[in-house]
Amino acid sequence: xxxxxxxxxxxxxxxxxxxxxxxxxxxxxxxxxxxxxxxxxxxxxxxxxxxxxxxxxxxxxxxxxxxxxxxxxxxxxxxxxxxxxxxxxxxxxxxxxxxxxxxxxxxxxxxxxxxxxxxxxxxxxxxxxxxxxxxxxxxxxxxxxxxxxxxxxxxxxxxxxxxxxxxxxxxxxxxxxxxxxxxxxxxxxxxxxxxxxxxxxxxxxxxxxxxxxxxxxxxxxxxxxxxxxxxxxxxxxxxxxxxxxxxxxxxxxxxxxxxxxxxxxxxxxxxxxxxxxxxxxxxxxxxxxxxxxxxxxxxxxxxxxxxxxxxxxxxxxxxxxxxxxxxxxxxxxxxxxxxxxxxxxxxxxxxxxxxxxxxxxxxxxxxxxxxxxxxxxxxxxxxxxxxxxxxxxxxxxxxxxxxxxxxxxxxxxxxxxxxxxxxxxxxxxxxxxxxxxxxxxxxxxxxxxxxxxxxxxxxxxxxxxxxxxxxxxxxxxxxxxxxxxxxxxxxxxxxxxxxxxxxxxxxxxxxxxxxxxxxxxxxxxxxxxxxxxxxxxxxxxxxxxxxxxxxxxx
Amino acid sequence: xxxxxxxxxxxxxxxxxxxxxxxxxxxxxxxxxxxxxxxxxxxxxxxxxxxxxxxxxxxxxxxxxxxxxxxxxxxxxxxxxxxxx
Numbered sequence: 001x002x003x004x005x006x007x008x009x010x011x012x013x014x015x016x017x018x019x020x021x022x023x024x025x026x027x028x029x030x031x032x033x034x035x036x037x038x039x040x041x042x043x044x045x046x047x048x049x050x051x052x053x054x055x056x057x058x059x060x061x062x063x064x065x066x067x068x069x070x071x072x073x074x075x076x077x078x079x080x081x082x083x084x085x086x087x088x089x090x091x092x093x094x095x096x097x098x099x100x101x102x103x104x105x106x107x108x109x110x111x112x113x114x115x116x117x118x119x120x121x122x123x124x125x126x127x128x129x130x131x132x133x134x135x136x137x138x139x140x141x142x143x144x145x146x147x148x149x150x151x152x153x154x155x156x157x158x159x160x161x162x163x164x165x166x167x168x169x170x171x172x173x174x175x176x177x178x179x180x181x182x183x184x185x186x187x188x189x190x191x192x193x194x195x196x197x198x199x200x201x202x203x204x205x206x207x208x209x210x211x212x213x214x215x216x217x218x219x220x221x222x223x224x225x226x227x228x229x230x231x232x233x234x235x236x237x238x239x240x241x242x243x244x245x246x247x248x249x250x251x252x253x254x255x256x257x258x259x260x261x262x263x264x265x266x267x268x269x270x271x272x273x274x275x276x277x278x279x280x281x282x283x284x285x286x287x288x289x290x291x292x293x294x295x296x297x298x299x300x301x302x303x304x305x306x307x308x309x310x311x312x313x314x315x316x317x318x319x320x321x322x323x324x325x326x327x328x329x330x331x332x333x334x335x336x337x338x339x340x341x342x343x344x345x346x347x348x349x350x351x352x353x354x355x356x357x358x359x360x361x362x363x364x365x366x367x368x369x370x371x372x373x374x375x376x377x378x379x380x381x382x383x384x385x386x387x388x389x390x391x392x393x394x395x396x397x398x399x400x401x402x403x404x405x406x407x408x409x410x411x412x413x414x415x416x417x418x419x420x421x422x423x424x425x426x427x428x429x430x431x432x433x434x435x436x437x438x439x440x441x442x443x444x445x446x447x448x449x450x451x452x453x454x455x456x457x458x459x460x461x462x463x464x465x466x467x468x469x470x471x472x473x474x475x476x477x478x479x480x481x482x483x484x485x486x487x488x489x490x491x492x493x494x495x496x497x498x499x500x501x502x503x504x505x506x507x508x509x510x511x512x513x514x515x516x517x518x519x520x521x522x523x524x525x526x527x528x529x530x531x532x533x534x535x536x537x538x539x540x541x542x543x544x545x546x547x548x549x550x551x552x553x554x
Numbered sequence: 555x556x557x558x559x560x561x562x563x564x565x566x567x568x569x570x571x572x573x574x575x576x577x578x579x580x581x582x583x584x585x586x587x588x589x590x591x592x593x594x595x596x597x598x599x600x601x602x603x604x605x606x607x608x609x610x611x612x613x614x615x616x617x618x619x620x621x622x623x624x625x626x627x628x629x630x631x632x633x634x635x636x637x638x639x
Contacts, residue, residue, distance in 0.1 A: 066608075071589075074607035078581045081612045085577050088619045089570055093626075207609065211599035220599030238593070238604040248586050255581075275627055282619040289612050296608040552563045554630040 006376035007146045014380050015161060017180050018387070022165030022173045030420050033170030034101040034399050035269040040175055042276040046283025048178035049267045051185065051388035053080075053258075053284070054291060055131070056138025059185060059385035064357030067299035067306075070229075071240035075247055079254025081285060081292050086259040086461075088281030092268040094468045096277035097551045101269060102396075103262045103460060104404040110467040111475040112544060114409055119482050121404045123459045124262045128393045128400075129433070130452040131263075135390035136438025139383060145328060145362065146379035152439050158387060159435040166391045166398075167427045171270060174391045181384035182287060188381025189291055192365045192374055196301050199368060210297035214304075225300055228307050233346035237303065249517030257453030257519055260460035263392040266399075274554060302360040305367055310353060311344045318342075321366035330356040330363075390434065398427035451493050454519030458485035462526040470531075471548045477534030485526030492518045562633045569625050573618050581611040 027033040040048070058080070066073030098106055104124060108117025136155050143154025165173040193206045201209035201221060213220055219227075226236040235241050242250075258264065267284075268277045309319070315333060325331045332354045333342060344353045362382075365374045402423035407414055414422075459482045466473040466481075494500040496508075496515045506514070513521055584592060589603030597605060 071604055071607060074585060077608050078585055078611050081615055082577065082581050085574075085615050085618050089573060089622055210609070211597070211605070213599065222599050222601070222604070238601050244586060248582060251581065251586065275623075275630065278619070278623045278626060282616070282623055285616050285619055289616055293609055293612050552566075554562065554626075554633055 001372060003146075003372045003375050004148070006373050007379050010373070010376045010380045011147070011383060014180075014184055014384065018161060018177045019164060021176045021180060022169045025169045025172045025176050027168070027170040027172045027420075030101075030403070030416055030423065032172045033420055033423050034395075034403060035266070036170075036172040036175045038099075038270060039272055040270040042271050042280035043283055044175065044179050045267060045271050045276075045280040047182040047287055048175045048270075048388075049264065049280065049284035050287035051178040051182035051384070052267060052392040053264055053288060053389070054185065054385055055389040056135055056142075056382060056386035058291065058295075059189060060138065060142075060358050060361050060382050063295040063298045063302065064360030066296055067303040067360050068357060069240070070235070070237040072242045072247065073296060073299060074240075075242075075250040075254065077292055077296060079251045080258055081288060082251070082255040083258025084281055084285040084288070086255060087264070087268070088278055088285075090465055090468070091259060091265060092277040092281050093274045094551045095265060095464070096268055096271065097274050097553075098547075099269075101266075101403055102399050103265050103464070104400060105408075106467065107460075107463055107478070108404070108408065110544065110547070111463075111478045112541065113475040113479065116463075116475055116479050116482070117404060117408065119479060119486075120460070120463070121400050123455055123482075123486065124396055124400045124404075127261065127452045127456055128263060128396045129430075129437075132390050132393040132397070132430070132434040133437030135386045135393065136434045138386035139390070140438055141358075142379055142382040142386065146376070155435055155438040158383070158390075158438075159431050162387055162391050162394065163428060163431045166394050166431065167424050170398075170423065170427070171266075171395055174388075174395055175270060177391065178388045181388040184384040185381040185388075186287070186290060188377040188384070189361075190294065191377060192368060192370055193294055193298050193301070195370055195374075196305075196364065196368045197297065200301055200304065206294050206297035206301070210300055221300060221304065225304050225307075228304070228311075232307070232311065232344060237300065243512055245512055246514050246517055249513045249520045253457050253517050253519030253523075254453055256457040256461050256523055258456075260456035260464070261453075262400075262456075262460070263389075263396045265460075266396060267392070298364070299360065302364060302367070306355070306360075307344065309367070310342045312341055314341050316340065319367075321363055324366070325359055325363050330359045394427055394430045394434065397430040398423050401426040451489070451497075454489045454493065454515075454522060455486060457519035458489045458522035458526055462523055462530060466527070466530055468548070468551060471545055472534060472539055473530065474534050474537055474540045476537035477530040477532075480533040481526040481530030484529045485522045488525050489519060489522040492522070562629060565629055566626070569622060569629075573622055577615065577618055580606060580614045585611045 031037050062076055095106055100106065104117050104120035107120040108114060136158060139158030140151040140155040143149050143157065144151045165177050194204055197206040197209035198204050200214060201212040202215050203209035203212050214224055222238055226238055229237050240247065271277050271280050322331060334352050336352050342353055343350055345351045362378065365378060402419055406422055407419050463478050463482050466478065493515050496504055584603065585607035589607055592603035592606065593601040595602040
């Protein structure tokens with residue numbers, strides 16, 4: 001059977017499963033809609049968290065990115081896993097003990113202030129909308145490449161599916177579809193890599209193949225790759241080109257940002273007990289680590305395969321996948337010296353080949369000459385990754401509006417049914433807005449992703465941690481800290497990403513910190529401001545002290 | 555806060571401190587700050603600093619969380635026994 005038919009079959013089956021789960025798990029109350037009734041098994045929650053967290057970018061782009069960055073790819077690998085340690089140790093158990101529905105709930109109650117609550121709602125909405133438009137775009141891209149439909153049609157199909165299970169099932173529907181989506185995405189990611197690892201190194205486990213010897217010449221894979229890089233004028237694969245302090249700051253910003261992302265935090269409100277929150281953070285990281293320890297191995301395999309297939313070879317002899325992906329624009333070749341051969345070099349004046357990072361995962365099964373059903377599986381995996389993350393984000397948007405704004409601030413007397421209705425309408429509205437941004441992506445999507453992490457790190461993380469661990473922290477300190485953190489992050493991004501306020505290049509960065517890493521600095525500023533302001537303002541009332549000591553008990 | 559309650563919290567904070575020091579040491583230490591130094595040491599096909607940055611730190615993160623889970627479950631249990639008259 002050809003790839004097209006396989007793809008329709010496999011993607012079709014997964015969609016039927018998602019819709020079936022949605023019908024089975026309809027939400028009947030706001031508790032079910034916001035936190036799945038608080039009755040999710042920690043193992044199921046771990047899988048759901050992993051699917052929620054791993055987006056289209058993790059699935060499609062990350063391995064490719066690493067393969068071009070070499071050592072520097074560690075900022076993503078450590079940054080997007082290390083945050084779970086912070087979550088499991090510093091946030092999840094206490095927020096579960098607090099036992100409400102959302103992050104703004106905690107901030108608003110702990111700091112006895114609707115101003116703090118509103119600041120948190122604004123951050124949550126901003127972070128989530130930024131993220132979700134990227135996911136819808138990812139859905140469209142997968143559809144257009146594998147099913148040969150228009151990107152826009154693909155986005156509308158994706159919107160329809162997410163609409164169905166997010167609006168009907170709320171958190172309950174999302175949780176159980178995410179469990180299914182995790183299984184699909186991890187299976188799809190791993191299968192091609194087992195094959196490739198065996199082909200190259202003889203080890204079936206990619207984590208071992210990564211440090212193993214190549215079958216063809218008996219040298220270690222990484223040494224061989226370093227050698228290839230040096231021949232072509234790149235820096236060695238296992239050395240980085242970013243400065244050490246920048247790697248440090250970016251890693252920290254991604255870790256702390258991860259721990260501060262509302263759609264991840266809210267998942268820990270869905271388990272029955274405090275100890276389950278800790279355990280399910282552990283499970284989540286195991287499920288994430290399966291992909292995150294495989295991705296760097298894949299990156300090295302793909303890089304080696306690619307260089308050996310193309311470098312110095314004649315264009316005429318390129319395999320079929322090369323020309324196929326050339327049509328999509330993901331590979332482009334320009335014969336600058338007219339010798340009919342492909343020169344792939346670090347020097348931009350002589351380099352003749354431009355390769356998009358996404359190809360490392362998308363074209364991988366073809367490069368390794370795997371059967372057609374594996375290629376179809378990759379399509380289904382990419383869709384699962386994008387849809388699961390989109391759904392989690394949409395839920396944050398809908399609860400922020402229905403619960404944090406309407407129920408807690410505008411109309412506290414609203415009935416349970418009314419609130420549920422509004423939550424559904426908000427989810428539906430958010431799906432439409434996300435779809436709109438997916439179809440008409442703003443040019444600055446890439447730039448604002450850094451902003452999303454930076455904002456989460458600069459606003460939520462310090463406010464929550466201080467709220468739990470420093471009982472003297474009061475509303476004045478927390479609000480001032482969040483605002484100063486937010487504003488400094490925004491200004492830095494505006495200056496160095498968008499060229500406002502005089503703009504500037506890498507040589508002007510403060511202390512050599514790139515905008516991607518500035519979230520760490522903004523977080524430090526937030527902590528400092530919070531602590532100083534709280535010293536000079538009255539301590540929180542007694543009932544807050546009591547609430548904190550209650551959160552700290554098992 | 556009762557006496558046992560504050561004991562529980564103190565112990566919890568000590569666990570956190572120790573585990574976060576390990577967390578910081580493997581990722582920012584071995585993976586970044588000392589990576590050039592550790593790269594002199596080889597384990598199989600890996601330079602050690604590179605391995606910590608792209609593999610080892612992630613395994614340690616997983617281990618840290620599960621150690622914390624076990625420690626806290628134990629602490630919860632002893633706390634509940636003390637609470638009983």
